[in-house]
Amino acid sequence: MSQAGAPRITAFVCNWCTYAGADLAGTSRLQYAPEVRIVKLPCTGRISPLFILKAFEGGADAVLVSGCHPGDCHYTSGNYHARRRWGLLRKLLDLTGIDSRRLQFSWISAAEGQKFADLINDLTAKVREAGPFAGANPARKRLAPAPEEAQGPRRES
Amino acid sequence: MSPTPSLREDAARLLREGRVKLVIGYRAHAGGGQGPAVPEGACRAPLAGGGGRRPAFIEEAHRAGELVFDGACSQNLAAYLKKPEVRARMPLAIVASEAVGRSLVSLAAESQFAQGALLALAFRGERYEGVKEVEELAALAREAAPEPRRDPDIGRRLAELAAWPAQRRAEWWSARFSRCTRCYACRAACPGCYCQRCVTERNVPQWVSTAALGHGNYAWNMIRAFHQAGRCTLCGACASACPQGLPLMLLNTFLAAQAAEQFDVEAGLDPAAKPLIGTWDPEDDNSFFT
Numbered sequence: 001m002s003q004a005g006a007p008r009i010t011a012f013v014c015n016w017c018t019y020a021g022a023d024l025a026g027t028s029r030l031q032y033a034p035e036v037r038i039v040k041l042p043c044t045g046r047i048s049p050l051f052i053l054k055a056f057e058g059g060a061d062a063v064l065v066s067g068c069h070p071g072d073c074h075y076t077s078g079n080y081h082a083r084r085r086w087g088l089l090r091k092l093l094d095l096t097g098i099d100s101r102r103l104q105f106s107w108i109s110a111a112e113g114q115k116f117a118d119l120i121n122d123l124t125a126k127v128r129e130a131g132p133f134a135g136a137n138p139a140r141k142r143l144a145p146a147p148e149e150a151q152g153p154r155r156e157s
Numbered sequence: 158m159s160p161t162p163s164l165r166e167d168a169a170r171l172l173r174e175g176r177v178k179l180v181i182g183y184r185a186h187a188g189g190g191q192g193p194a195v196p197e198g199a200c201r202a203p204l205a206g207g208g209g210r211r212p213a214f215i216e217e218a219h220r221a222g223e224l225v226f227d228g229a230c231s232q233n234l235a236a237y238l239k240k241p242e243v244r245a246r247m248p249l250a251i252v253a254s255e256a257v258g259r260s261l262v263s264l265a266a267e268s269q270f271a272q273g274a275l276l277a278l279a280f281r282g283e284r285y286e287g288v289k290e291v292e293e294l295a296a297l298a299r300e301a302a303p304e305p306r307r308d309p310d311i312g313r314r315l316a317e318l319a320a321w322p323a324q325r326r327a328e329w330w331s332a333r334f335s336r337c338t339r340c341y342a343c344r345a346a347c348p349g350c351y352c353q354r355c356v357t358e359r360n361v362p363q364w365v366s367t368a369a370l371g372h373g374n375y376a377w378n379m380i381r382a383f384h385q386a387g388r389c390t391l392c393g394a395c396a397s398a399c400p401q402g403l404p405l406m407l408l409n410t411f412l413a414a415q416a417a418e419q420f421d422v423e424a425g426l427d428p429a430a431k432p433l434i435g436t437w438d439p440e441d442d443n444s445f446f447t
Binding site for chain 2: 048049050071085087091092094095098099100101102104107138140
């Protein structure tokens with residue numbers, strides 16, 4: 001949350017469902033919170049864990065990943081592949097301090113403009129409530145290590 | 158009776174008969190020292206010490222007498238299969254403790270060597286089991302560990318971490334990752350980290366910063382652990398190799414437990430196993446999607 005409490009939310013969405021859903025929200029003139037930055041990709045199967053890490057590195061307060069409902073993938077199985085990856089990745093990130101308030105997943109079809117608008121409003125409200133992530137974000141880019149960081153214990157299992 | 162004589166006989170026989178071109182095993186280190194002391198709380202002795210054991214690469218039958226095997230042979234020899242100079246000497250035989258055996262089964266499942274290109278001189282504990290094909294090695298591994306083995310200390314540490322608020326977990330991990338010097342010893346020691354070009358070395362675009370600073374260290378350690386999800390056999394080679402003593406086994410054990418819990422996958426037991434990441438099931442957990 002760089003300026004005046006505006007959270008920074010990065011949304012990785014697929015071209016065929018969620019992006020079209022967001023588009024529908026727009027053409028339907030639905031109002032939703034403006035803090036989300038959408039990154040469109042061909043398919044959720046294309047969303048590498050590296051993208052999510054990069055977003056947090058760049059100072060995102062939350063990341064949303066969204067694509068076609070199971071069974072509706074334009075490429076048949078991209079979302080199934082992705083779901084399996086995220087089932088593990090979100091647990092790993094949770095263990096290391098990026099919990100489920102900061103990393104959310106959803107399925108939104110091209111017909112669900114209202115669901116998209118509601119989700120973004122809901123997510124934004126939750127992230128506002130959770131507060132800025134900057135201080136606690138383990139992935140965030142800092143140019144030099146903070147002095148207190150240099151003192152971890154030397155060795156452990 | 159010490160298992161060493163039959164190990165040496167088998168190794169010599171395989172070389173003499175031309176069934177293998179190379180035997181990888183352990184020999185006693187000329188210095189014979191114990192290396193640096195095992196630090197308090199460390200998983201294993203650091204590789205630098207190796208417990209007075211060194212890897213042995215034997216190409217002539219008359220040198221098979223150098224081979225030894227005992228509890229001090231802790232290095233995971235399967236990591237040498239990444240090296241082109243070793244791969245050029247297939248078919249080869251490798252002295253396989255239970256940990257090495259599981260790594261070999263995992264590599265076989267990922268088609269990292271041709272069928273028949275590798276024989277194991279297999280051990281169960283310190284008991285010599287003879288020359289084994291990969292299939293037999295897998296059977297041995299399943300027999301040795303019918304239930305998944307997890308270090309109870311690590312389980313306790315993970316439960317402790319899970320009970321903390323996210324911010325405290327982040328601070329705890331950041332303090333540990335800040336010690337990482339990005340030497341990639343974890344990667345070098347791991348039999349499973351065999352990509353010829355690692356993602357951390359790709360720089361157009363650069364996904365993982367190579368500077369030994371917080372963000373790059375976090376991304377590297379997350380990606381290293383994640384790329385082992387469902388593949389790591391928990392041999393501990395990465396943690397032993399880490400000169401900074403990062404608690405890598407916490408990450409590995411956590412992901413192995415998740416792979417078992419969510420997808421019923423246990424690495425290193427089935428040479429015909431499908432890769433966890435790369436396959437899917439319509440019945441996979443969908444509960445975390447809104």
